[in-house]
Amino acid sequence: MTAPRRNNDHVFYRSPRKFYPTAERAEGIYIYDAEGKRYLDGSGGAVVVGIGHGVKEVSEAMTRQASRIAFAHGSQFTTEAAIELASKLVRFAPGGLTKVYFLSGGSEAIETAIKMARQYQIERGKPSKYKVISRWTSYHGNTLGALALSGHTGRRRHYLPLMQHTPHIAPAYCYRCPFGLLPEQCSLECAHDLEKTILYEGPDSVSAFLAEPIVGATAGALVPRDGYFQKIKEICDRYDVLLISDEVMTGMGRTGKNFGMDHWNVVPDMIVVGKGLSSGYTPIYSVIVKAAIHDAIKEGSGTFVHGHTYSQNPLSSAVASAVMDYLTKHDLVKKSAQMGQYLLEALQRLYRHAFAGDIRGRGLFAGIEFVKDRKTKAPFDPKVKLNALIANRAFEKGLITYPGGGGADGVNGDHLLLAPPLIITEKEIDTMVSILDETFADVSREVGKA
């Protein structure tokens, strides 16, 4: 038996016992490792890569900006690069969202949004409003504030003593309705759960509600029923609660519309966006907000009591600007809708594997949930590590996917997220699905034997 390969260097890896091949270069939808092996990036890393790898217009913009000015601190200067990107984002976002706050990480951006909501409430004379309600089966980041708002038991468990308790409501999870209802019995109980919780907590204490339009990392592309977010917005407005849309995964065309909320014509008060914003070329995120939020701070105390070293970074802004230009020039939002339809149809053939419980998604944002028993929807024992087994086997076969667990109840449940670059072709989707088909066959046999 050969010894397992290890990375013997000084990097503190996520899973120190796992072997990570060295990614050497990337082009289009492919990453190549140092041994020359090619991987189809079927998940854009962690739902990051939208325009594809190795776009030369982006590296040219990067060099141009770096040779002009790479850094100026946001407390001292503005830059043309940040101004230009902000106006592009405002044009890309729904009407009424007219100011953009820049950050370098998603968790940082989520915490910025909730602090901004809190300061907005203070500025308008409502200092009792501070609570942020979020949902179970959700992910908003790993820093302590963002993790407290996330609804994933496995990721929160170790850190609970360090976190502040915040209210969570039931997810919009039709495949496993938290209210035990069939689709024909549904009256959007999961949306009404927000109203109940606001009333229990006291509307005067609630500042904002935070949700992903289509849940990503914790359950695998959970698309809510039509009407859900319209109802949520109505409830938020009734109780004077801000709606924050976490579009870190679903923004920038990933689901076939500019933003996930656009599927239901709901305009949130704030949008948190990242990942596809720079398509992985640089770390940059932003919070796009309604004028009223910005103006309350401007006309009130005059300063948002917040800030990070790399907010408004000119180099990152220029890179994201070039990414947005590419996205628009190549009509990639529309392509995501078209190719997404093709992907969802192509994935249907995977139902031939008994453990494929639910295949769902919108645009090029798809999820496959696995079950031990299709009738009862019983998940696999987490000890089987089914999602990792599948992702590792697909990786060996040259396909990158984004696995996750805990969707069913926070601990149990396995799924796979698929989110290839928006430039993917039908032929390449067929290749992806064939590799998944082979992978599922291999793993079914293995799990059957276990």
Ligand SMILES: Cc1ncc(COP(=O)(O)O)c(C=O)c1O
């Ligand atoms: C919906 C959502 N929000 C926030 C985050 C946190 O982003 P980051 O990992 O950059 O902190 C993620 C990360 O995957 C996410 O999927």
